[in-house]
Amino acid sequence: MVLSGKPPEQALLDAIKDRENDCAFISNGRLLPERALASKLGISRVRVRHILKELEQAGLVFRRRGQGTFVAPPPAADAGRIRVLASRITPRELMEVRLEVEPALAALAAERATFEELNRLRQLMQATLDASDTDVYESADEIFHYRLAEMAHNRLFLNIYNEIREVRKQASWMQQRKITYSRSTIEQLGLQHRDLMNNVAARNSEAAASVMRMHLLVVSNTLMRRRHYTSSF
Known part of the structure; x- marks a missing residue:
């Protein structure tokens, strides 16, 4: 029925x-x-x-x-191994890797994304802008970044990104994000998604990588302030 x-x-x-x-x-x-x-x-x-x-x-x-x-990006195939790794990794270590990998993925996406993928990413970007609370934003944000990584059309890069994503999910300190993300922070990150989307759609790989880096720095600084880190990368 x-x-x-x-x-x-x-x-x-x-x-x-x-x-x-x-x-x-x-x-x-x-x-x-x-x-x-x-x-x-x-x-x-x-x-x-x-x-x-x-x-x-x-x-x-x-x-x-x-x-x-x-309904969300599936867990990595070797999630058990990554769970052990996540228990040993600090927020600083994670952000160092993200700042190297994800701007490169954004640049490749700008060069390689199909028309259909761009339309799909635009809808996902809007979902992050429309998020009514932190939980909704977190879900929309995860899918947006995962689809962007797929658009790079590099299976090895995607595998590396999946490990990063799994570490983020498994690390206990990642729960701090829900505490530290204010409404204004979510709005700022959503607007950065829009800038990123626009540059990917314009095939501007250099600008896409730059916006991704700035986006990650906001994420990093917000998390590090909560944990009383003095360096903001």
Whole structure:
């Protein structure tokens, strides 16, 4: 039976866009298996498969063979090893690596992004601007940066970025971000996303890398102030 009288596609889309978790369709950030989705939506598995393919092409879900379909970037394959590494890494060490890797990814994205990817990134950028609170911003921010990394079209770079992302998720001190991010900080970061998007779309790789670096410095300085660091990189 279709929930709330909505068409199957809309019911599923609403849950995904709202980043609902542990709801009728999503558990621990992952969509239920196709068979379970088909049963809850009251449609065939063939139609479910078709819907998921369209959602993936629209950039709304992440499908990984053998892992399932996620509403956010999926965890790295070797998350267990990275969890141990994250316990030993300081915020300073993480930001040093991010400041080297992510501006390079932004520059490559400016050179290589497809028209469809740019349209998708523009929507994701707007989601960070429209974020109503820190939790919503965090979700939109993660997806924006991940899609940007994908747009570099370099599998080794993406693998490195995935490790960075997993360290950020696993490190206990990353919880400080939710405490330190004020409304004005979120607005500033969202506007930087807009500048970054504009430069990537304009194919200005040098400017895209520069905006990414400035963006990361704001993130770094905010986190370091909370932890009483004196250096702001």
